[in-house]
Amino acid sequence: MRKEVEERRFLGRSVRGAVNAAIAIVLTALSVSILFAIVGHIFVNGVGSLNADFFTQIPKPYGETGGGIAPAIAGTIVMLLVAGIIAVPVGIGTAIYITEFGQSRFAEIVRFAIELLAELPSIVVGVFVWALLVRNLTGYSGMAGACALAVIMIPIIARSVEEILKLVPDGLRESALALGTPKWKVVLFVVIPTVLPGILTGVMLSLARAAGETAPLLLTALGNSFFNLDLRRPMAAMPLQIFNYAVSPYDDWHRKAWASTLVLVAIVAILSGAVKFFVRRWKHESN
Amino acid sequence: MNPIRSLADIVRSPSAPEAAPAGTGRSIAIKSLSAYYGKHRALEDIDLDVLPGLITAIIGPSGCGKSTLIRCVNRMHEVIKGAYATGSVLLDGEDIYAPGASPVRIRRRIGMVFQKPNPFPTRTVYENVIAGLRLNFPRMPKADYDETVERSLRAAALWDEVKDKLHSSGSALSGGQQQRLCIARAIAIEPEVLLLDEPCSALDPTATLKIEELLYTLKAKYTIVLVTHNMQQAARASDMTAFMLADESHVGRLIEYGQTRDIFIEPKESRTEEYISGRLG
Numbered sequence: 316m317r318k319e320v321e322e323r324r325f326l327g328r329s330v331r332g333a334v335n336a337a338i339a340i341v342l343t344a345l346s347v348s349i350l351f352a353i354v355g356h357i358f359v360n361g362v363g364s365l366n367a368d369f370f371t372q373i374p375k376p377y378g379e380t381g382g383g384i385a386p387a388i389a390g391t392i393v394m395l396l397v398a399g400i401i402a403v404p405v406g407i408g409t410a411i412y413i414t415e416f417g418q419s420r421f422a423e424i425v426r427f428a429i430e431l432l433a434e435l436p437s438i439v440v441g442v443f444v445w446a447l448l449v450r451n452l453t454g455y456s457g458m459a460g461a462c463a464l465a466v467i468m469i470p471i472i473a474r475s476v477e478e479i480l481k482l483v484p485d486g487l488r489e490s491a492l493a494l495g496t497p498k499w500k501v502v503l504f505v506v507i508p509t510v511l512p513g514i515l516t517g518v519m520l521s522l523a524r525a526a527g528e529t530a531p532l533l534l535t536a537l538g539n540s541f542f543n544l545d546l547r548r549p550m551a552a553m554p555l556q557i558f559n560y561a562v563s564p565y566d567d568w569h570r571k572a573w574a575s576t577l578v579l580v581a582i583v584a585i586l587s588g589a590v591k592f593f594v595r596r597w598k599h600e601s602n
Numbered sequence: 603m604n605p606i607r608s609l610a611d612i613v614r615s616p617s618a619p620e621a622a623p624a625g626t627g628r629s630i631a632i633k634s635l636s637a638y639y640g641k642h643r644a645l646e647d648i649d650l651d652v653l654p655g656l657i658t659a660i661i662g663p664s665g666c667g668k669s670t671l672i673r674c675v676n677r678m679h680e681v682i683k684g685a686y687a688t689g690s691v692l693l694d695g696e697d698i699y700a701p702g703a704s705p706v707r708i709r710r711r712i713g714m715v716f717q718k719p720n721p722f723p724t725r726t727v728y729e730n731v732i733a734g735l736r737l738n739f740p741r742m743p744k745a746d747y748d749e750t751v752e753r754s755l756r757a758a759a760l761w762d763e764v765k766d767k768l769h770s771s772g773s774a775l776s777g778g779q780q781q782r783l784c785i786a787r788a789i790a791i792e793p794e795v796l797l798l799d800e801p802c803s804a805l806d807p808t809a810t811l812k813i814e815e816l817l818y819t820l821k822a823k824y825t826i827v828l829v830t831h832n833m834q835q836a837a838r839a840s841d842m843t844a845f846m847l848a849d850e851s852h853v854g855r856l857i858e859y860g861q862t863r864d865i866f867i868e869p870k871e872s873r874t875e876e877y878i879s880g881r882l883g
Contacts, residue, residue, distance in 0.1 A: 418683050484720075487720055487723075489720075490720040490721075490784070490787075492681055492709065493709055493788075494733065494734035494738065494787070494788070495708075495709035495738050495791070497738075500738070504737060505722060509723055
């Protein structure tokens with residue numbers, strides 16, 4: 316009797332376990348297959364239009380074949396660089412303030428503000444920079460685009476660096492303080508070097524996110540069909556180029572939109588892969 | 603060699619305190635010191651004179667405030683959010699809690715070693731030893747750094763074990779070696795006092811013994827305060843012992859202070875005797 320009951324219960328348990336595992340596997344497969352579907356689709360549709368000209372030429376007007384997206388690639392790289400120069404110190408500085416120095420109510424307010432900023436729709440950032448900079452100061456320009464991207468990047472950097480700094484054990488800070496080290500030196504020469512790989516990853520994350528932003532650039536960098544590295548003038552960018560090609564009615568431009576998308580995805584993948592590689596090697600060496 | 607029957611048998615010979623050289627260590631006078639964590643009072647009215655050139659052990663059950671007490675001596679207590687102390691601590695007559703006193707400067711004169719060995723993980727053995735010099739003192743020629751590294755590591759009884767791996771990571775050493783590295787790091791900046799907060803609680807008996815022998819060689823030069831929850835260690839390693847106890851509301855007080863052999867062999871307070879014989883705490 317007892318054995319039968321146990322066997323029945325065992326059967327029930329194993330069936331329930333198998334069903335649960337199956338559901339989890341199906342859902343996982345679903346989420347991963349979405350990624351593969353997107354990347355695969357982009358590759359299939361985009362790879363045919365790729366050639367050397369695509370990377371080196373400026374876009375041709377409709378009707379002419381060939382041409383490339385060199386201005387957009389250059390513009391995206393330049394704007395990301397400038398945005399990084401603005402956002403990296405501001406974001407890291409904010410994170411350091413919150414975790415290392417902020418023991419007050421003000422630090423709580425700063426943290427809350429950063430969270431709100433991170434959740435701001437990117438088009439709102441675009442409108443804000445347009446109203447503040449484009450209309451009053453810079454006009455449509457690469458600089459305005461870089462500022463909009465910086466506003467997107469700052470909260471991402473600040474939040475990821477804050478999380479990383481929280482992982483540093485207090486014992487490390489205390490051992491440096493106990494040597495008679497002023498607080499700012501403890502942060503700069505002991506805490507930051509310990510978490511440098513994590514900070515790099517956070518910065519990378521923000522760059523990858525900013526590289527794909529379209530909405531804030533529409534209202535700030537505007538786009539440019541000609542090659543331009545002057546930050547004071549309208550500048551092309553990959554997402555803008557993709558947008559322009561995609562909303563056009565021409566099949567050739569649609570193919571170019573796919574190719575541009577492929578290039579953008581590749582740039583982001585290469586960037587994050589490179590950082591992962593260097594971080595791993597750096598960690599390996601320091602051990 | 604007599605068999606060890608009680609703690610009294612491992613107390614070092616009574617001549618030890620008197621035999622200690624006059625030394626260059628500094629005296630520390632703790633006067634009516636109270637320490638707080640926010641509203642909670644952790645220490646009440648501690649008066650304790652730490653004598654130069656000796657090892658003073660602070661013993662007591664967990665939560666009696668012994669760590670808090672030595673963290674007050676180099677103003678590390680106030681590093682914790684909401685923590686502060688009142689009263690005074692005189693280092694050779696100079697109040698480190700005087701209004702103008704800088705905690706940063708005080709900590710360069712009073713070194714500290716923590717419970718958990720905490721070498722800087724991104725620095726090599728060599729860089730760990732001179733970390734304090736590099737961070738807080740004017741730049742020196744490389745030969746001076748080399749000399750400091752060798753002298754400090756020898757003083758910490760670590761030189762022979764690490765002289766061939768000075769440039770590998772400090773966190774690659776064993777736990778006991780890491781703790782001696784932390785002692786080398788603390789004495790590299792030539793403090794006047796060395797505070798040790800349960801330095802052996804994460805170490806095995808062999809490493810513990812090495813540290814205790816090391817402390818014995820260091821006491822001629824530095825005034826040493828050793829917090830320990832290990833009574834055998836206090837009996838073995840110290841000249842003077844302070845016993846602390848917290849009451850029901852977790853306020854720590856100093857119960858008894860005297861020569862180690864007196865505390866362990868004939869304590870005056872019944873609570874000290876109860877703790878030492880294992881009936882309390």
